[in-house]
Amino acid sequence: MRFDKLSIAAWILSLATDPARATTTVGDFAEDSSNHERTWFWRQIAHTLGAHILHDFTQAPIRLLLGATAALISSIAAYYAAVISYTQFLMVYLTVVPSTSDGPAPGEIPLAITYIVTVHVAFGVGMARLSRHPLPLWVAWSILCTLLWLAYSVTGGRLATYPIQSSLLILLGVVWQRRLSLKAA
Amino acid sequence: MSTQVTLGEFEQLVLLAILRLGDNAYGVTIRHEITKRTNREATPGALYTTLDRLEDKGMLRSTMGDPTPERGGRAKRYFEVTGAGMKAITQSQKNYQQMRKGLRLPGLSNA
Numbered sequence: 001m002r003f004d005k006l007s008i009a010a011w012i013l014s015l016a017t018d019p020a021r022a023t024t025t026v027g028d029f030a031e032d033s034s035n036h037e038r039t040w041f042w043r044q045i046a047h048t049l050g051a052h053i054l055h056d057f058t059q060a061p062i063r064l065l066l067g068a069t070a071a072l073i074s075s076i077a078a079y080y081a082a083v084i085s086y087t088q089f090l091m092v093y094l095t096v097v098p099s100t101s102d103g104p105a106p107g108e109i110p111l112a113i114t115y116i117v118t119v120h121v122a123f124g125v126g127m128a129r130l131s132r133h134p135l136p137l138w139v140a141w142s143i144l145c146t147l148l149w150l151a152y153s154v155t156g157g158r159l160a161t162y163p164i165q166s167s168l169l170i171l172l173g174v175v176w177q178r179r180l181s182l183k184a185a
Numbered sequence: 186m187s188t189q190v191t192l193g194e195f196e197q198l199v200l201l202a203i204l205r206l207g208d209n210a211y212g213v214t215i216r217h218e219i220t221k222r223t224n225r226e227a228t229p230g231a232l233y234t235t236l237d238r239l240e241d242k243g244m245l246r247s248t249m250g251d252p253t254p255e256r257g258g259r260a261k262r263y264f265e266v267t268g269a270g271m272k273a274i275t276q277s278q279k280n281y282q283q284m285r286k287g288l289r290l291p292g293l294s295n296a
Binding site for chain 1: 211212213216228229230231233234237238249252253255256257259260261262
């Protein structure tokens with residue numbers, strides 16, 4: 001896949017609509033852009049992306065809310081699955097000495113971060129594969145996380161702060177999956 | 186009262202533009218047709234979400250054309266109105282006509 005202007009635009013649009021529809025829409029803008037000024041093409045991409053996200057919010061708000069709730073619960077489960085599998089199995093397998101009161105063992109933090117980042121990116125890929133339009137779902141999920149974080153910030157609940165921290169990693173997985181599906185289209 | 190599929194104003198404009206364009210109805214021509222006939226700029230964001238919605242409702246059918254160089258090798262997506270779409274637009278236009286009957290609107294003939 002070449003990283004030219006049209007491929008990048010199709011990739012961006014495919015986050016909020018079907019990949020086949022995204023490529024034909026970008027083709028329409030490319031055909032029409034010769035009659036307009038230079039920024040016209042990207043303004044139309046931004047406008048169309050916003051319209052697709054808004055469309056999903058207004059057309060099926062309950063479905064989007066349920067999807068975002070399911071994604072939130074799954075992401076928390078994925079986080080704890082990552083932590084448990086790391087501390088119970090991976091650390092033992094790689095013979096990493098667990099952290100002590102003096103601080104973490106050498107190599108422990110980078111390994112833990114790499115492992116948990118991988119789990120979150122994989123979660124984002126899974127979310128994008130299951131959802132027809134992953135970006136509106138991600139936006140709804142992020143709003144839900146923010147509300148949860150605001151509600152729990154007084155008590156300092158860990159459950160609430162975790163999803164907000166991981167949302168960008170999950171978005172990275174979503175973007176990566178769409179790149180692959182666009183390549184296949 | 187029978188259950189009817191209701192169409193918004195912009196949905197009707199899109200369906201009528203596709204009917205007018207016949208075999209050459211795709212994003213660019215639909216947008217230009219609406220702008221030319223209504224003197225109103227159809228924003229792409231509104232147009233593409235409307236096309237997707239009408240296709241998802243079964244009122245439009247789309248087929249892929251051949252890729253062309255001026256489109257960066259991207260195919261055109263041609264649209265045609267289905268039977269359900271034709272029924273819905275006919276009903277919507279009938280409703281307008283019924284509402285207009287007997288009214289004198291400035292600049293319009295009393296059809």
